[in-house]
Amino acid sequence: MIDGKARAALESLLADRAEFDVPLARHTSLRIGGPADVLATPSDRDELSRLLSLCAKHRLPTRVLGAGFNVLVSDDGLEGVVLRLKKLRSIERIADDVLSVEAGASHATITNFCIKHGLSGLEFGAGIPGTLGGWLAMNAGIGVRELKDVVRRATWMDASGALVAPVERERLDFRYRELAGLPRGAVLVAAELEVDVSERTTVKAEIDRLLAHRAATQPTDIPSCGSVFRNPAGDYAGRLIEAAGLKGTREGGAEISSVHANFIVNRGGATARDVLTLIEHARRAVADATGVTLETEVQLIGRETVDNGGASR
Ligand SMILES: Cc1cc2nc3c(=O)[nH]c(=O)nc-3n(C[C@H](O)[C@H](O)[C@H](O)COP(=O)(O)OP(=O)(O)OC[C@H]3O[C@@H](n4cnc5c(N)ncnc54)[C@H](O)[C@@H]3O)c2cc1C
Incomplete structure (x- = not known):
């Protein structure tokens, strides 16, 4: 209150x-x-x-x-x-191969900027919906490339509102789907991203290819939060959940996607409690079958929830 x-x-x-x-x-x-x-x-x-x-x-x-x-x-x-930082969304080309981007800029505006200016290197982000702040906090990525591969430096404000001097990539503790070591309450405000000079058509073709692959392998037309679990070392959470026979399992309005087992989708009227029940169900079934304990990638936040920790808390 x-x-x-x-x-x-x-x-x-x-x-x-x-x-x-x-x-x-x-x-x-x-x-x-x-x-x-x-x-x-x-x-x-x-x-x-x-x-x-x-x-x-x-x-x-x-x-x-x-x-x-x-x-x-x-x-x-x-x-x-x-x-919400959606008004902090500027994108500036500060050198031939460097963009300065504010944390509220969306994946779409960043990748469209790259198409317009013929810049490559960030195509992988086209299908990772969110903002630069979320990309950084989650070290978002796909198999071959993550944010850590393109960030030159990042800037944040501490919990009292003081702006921290830009921190170089070598001092940023990027891990799998996590930027560790941010001070409690820190708010990422901007980052410099490295790009390469290329051709508009080449950049757009690569983006189109990645988006088509996603549309064929993920439930992109129904509410979800992307991957629910982190991939365990040497395996895929989706493969383990599918092997446990859980594709299509429902709880209330939530369902383990029958397209990709590491996605939980909202079929209508799902509650957080429904999703948490499916998360626990999948975790138990996979642990019973394989001994692997899956860890959540999705950030569980709010009152009465087991909070799995987020960069900005
Ligand atoms: C269909 C679909 C496909 C997806 N595919 C992928 C994928 O291929 N790879 C991948 O990595 N992810 C994927 N995701 C997950 C998601 O797109 C990424 O995690 C993305 O980075 C989230 O960005 P966001 O701005 O929405 O962050 P949010 O979901 O709003 O927040 C995520 C975390 O970041 C923190 N955060 C956000 N902004 C800031 C800030 N400025 N300062 C400090 N902390 C901040 C939040 O507090 C929270 O802890 C997918 C999601 C969907 C729905």
Whole structure:
């Protein structure tokens, strides 16, 4: 709950860019999630800094929501202030082979920028829906390439709103689907990405090829959160779940996809509780059959949920 003083301070700083009791189901790709106490959309870096300082002063917990493509938000919602950076979305070419991109820029605007300017290297991101902030926090990638391969440096604000000097790639602790070591409450604001000069048609052809492959192998036309589990060393979570015979298993409105077993889809009216039940079911079945304990990739966040930890907490 937000007390009266904190609410007044938020309204004074953000006006209608602070919304209260907002159902997060509208802001997640799974279409699941109870209300955030506050959903805040700062208009620029300066306002983000002042907002973080205000939250620190009033002891309001914060959590960044990118485009919500890899989160499972509790049915009971989220305490405190959910930050959306969709207004911090500039993309600038600061050298022939370097882009400076703000964290709220979407996968589509980044890859379209690359097509328009004939720049290669980021084609793999075209099918990884989200924002640069989410890409960085998750070290998003496909088999052959991850964010860590293209990031030159990244910048964040600490929980008090102070901007940290750009941190070089060598000092960023990218791991499998994780950027470890970010200070608690840090908000990624921008990164420099390396690209190569190429031809528009070549870049577009590679993007089209990757998107066609995805459409053929993943349930892209129904709400999901992408991969639910991380792949265990030397194997694939989807293969293990499929081998356990769980494709098509349903709980309420949630279903283990019959197209790709590492996806849980929302067939309509699914709750976070339904999805968590399927997650536990798959974990148990795979452990019983193979001895492998699957770890979640999707970020479980919010009240009354087992939170598996996210970069921005
Ligand atoms: C159909 C589909 C296919 C997918 N395919 C892939 C794939 O091939 N490879 C892959 O890696 N992922 C894939 N994903 C998952 C998802 O696209 C990625 O994890 C993406 O990076 C999420 O970005 P987002 O902006 O939506 O982040 P969110 O889901 O909103 O957030 C994810 C985490 O990042 C944190 N975060 C977001 N922004 C910031 C910030 N600015 N500062 C600090 N923390 C932040 C959040 O707090 C949260 O912990 C897929 C998802 C879907 C739905």
